Amino acid sequence: MQWLDEIKWDAAGLVPVIAQEKGTNDVLMFAWMNREALALTAERGQAVYFSRSRNKLWHKGEESGHFQQVHEIRMNCDADVLLLSVTQPGHEPGIACHTGRHSCFFSRLENGRWTPVDPVLKDPGSIYK
Amino acid sequence: MQWLDEIKWDAAGLVPVIAQEKGTNDVLMFAWMNREALALTAERGQAVYFSRSRNKLWHKGEESGHFQQVHEIRMNCDADVLLLSVTQPGHEPGIACHTGRHSCFFSRLENGRWTPVDPVLKDPGSIYK
Numbered sequence: 001m002q003w004l005d006e007i008k009w010d011a012a013g014l015v016p017v018i019a020q021e022k023g024t025n026d027v028l029m030f031a032w033m034n035r036e037a038l039a040l041t042a043e044r045g046q047a048v049y050f051s052r053s054r055n056k057l058w059h060k061g062e063e064s065g066h067f068q069q070v071h072e073i074r075m076n077c078d079a080d081v082l083l084l085s086v087t088q089p090g091h092e093p094g095i096a097c098h099t100g101r102h103s104c105f106f107s108r109l110e111n112g113r114w115t116p117v118d119p120v121l122k123d124p125g126s127i128y129k
Numbered sequence: 130m131q132w133l134d135e136i137k138w139d140a141a142g143l144v145p146v147i148a149q150e151k152g153t154n155d156v157l158m159f160a161w162m163n164r165e166a167l168a169l170t171a172e173r174g175q176a177v178y179f180s181r182s183r184n185k186l187w188h189k190g191e192e193s194g195h196f197q198q199v200h201e202i203r204m205n206c207d208a209d210v211l212l213l214s215v216t217q218p219g220h221e222p223g224i225a226c227h228t229g230r231h232s233c234f235f236s237r238l239e240n241g242r243w244t245p246v247d248p249v250l251k252d253p254g255s256i257y258k
Contacts, residue, residue, distance in 0.1 A: 003241055018147055018156060025154030027147060030210040042238065075243055076233040077226055081159040083234040097206055104205040105212040109171065112132055114204055 004035055008080040014050060017082045021094060022071050028088060028096035029104045031058075038073075038082070045070050047086060066090030091122060100124040133164055137209040143179060146211045150223060151200050157217060157225035158233045160187075167202075167211070174199050176215060195219030220251060229253040 007015055014032045021028050031049040033041065037057055040048040047068040051058040061067035072085035088094030097104040099120060106118035136144055143161045150157050160178040162170065166186055169177040176197040180187040190196035201214035217223030226233040228249060235247035 001241065003238060003243055006243060016145055016159065018159065020156055025156075027149055027154075027156065027212055030145065030147065030205060073238040074234040075236045075238070076159060077228050077230075077235070078233070079243075081234075083156055099206050101206075104207070104210075105203040106206070107204045109132060109202040109204070112130065114132055114135055114208075 001039070004039060006079055007038075007075065007082075008078065009035065010080070012052075014052070015080060015082055017049065017084060019047065019068065019084045019086045019096065021096075022085045022087055024093075026103055027105055028086065028094070028102070031060075033082065041070055041084075042073060047084060061090075064090060066095075068096070093121070095121050098124060130168070133168060135208055136167070136204065136211075137207065138164065139209070141181075143181070144209060144211055146178065146213060148176065148197065148213045148215045148225065150225075151214045151216050153222075155232055156234055157215065157223070157231070160189075162211065170199055170213075171202060176213060190219075193219060195224075197225070222250070224250050227253060 009015055013034050017031050017033050019029045032052055034050040037048045037050045047060045047070050049058045049060060066089050069087040070084050074083040088096045093102050100122045101118050101120055106116050107114040108117045138144055142163050146160050146162050148158045161181055163179040166177045166179045176189045176199050178187045178189060195218050198216040199213050203212040217225045222231050229251045230247050230249055235245050236243040237246045
């Protein structure tokens with residue numbers, strides 16, 4: 001498919017992906033996709049990433065049952081980064097981070113220290129069965 | 130510095146960086162930083178990236194004079210991605226993309242095609258002197 005060929009995949013065949021929450025515009029997480037993951041994401045309207053640590057496709061929500069809905073897929077000017085507009089179901093507000101927080105970006109640099117500034121909304125142990 | 134050591138720099142000594150506009154929460158751009166770039170960013174309160182294509186530090190705005198103000202630096206749960214809260218001065222709304230657009234993420238996947246959906250706010254030729 002032509003639109004997949006237009007992406008400048010990196011040496012490992014991956015592209016960085018930013019998932020941004022529809023409505024709030026909060027950046028929830030950052031992950032990677034390979035060609036197959038992106039094709040599946042576009043087809044299903046649910047985020048399918050590529051886990052570099054597990055070296056396989058990662059259908060976000062496959063353990064919790066809370067699949068990430070994808071409303072829109074955008075590409076940057078250099079065709080080497082993607083931006084998704086998503087909804088993270090299962091909790092209000094959505095929980096995208098494996099630590100049970102809304103966003104993975106919960107640590108802020110304050111006076112030379114990384115300080116967690118966002119609350120844990122739900123015990124991660126109760127999310128992953 | 131301890132907080133710099135806590136980041137999981139990749140094999141090339143870089144970390145991906147998302148720049149998000151303060152106020153609107155729009156994702157303006159994506160770039161990379163090495164250790165020196167991040168240290169300078171924190172010190173100056175202005176974004177200093179590392180250009181992989183030019184293989185050197187890139188003080189965003191060095192050509193246009195519109196330095197990118199950094200209000201906040203966040204890190205994700207895996208300590209391998211940064212999120213900046215920024216203001217892009219010089220135009221209202223801010224122009225972060227070298228194409229003269231507000232954001233680098235101006236192409237949307239529509240019916241199997243990447244379609245530019247955001248306007249060019251200013252002729253790029255008039256931005257870079």
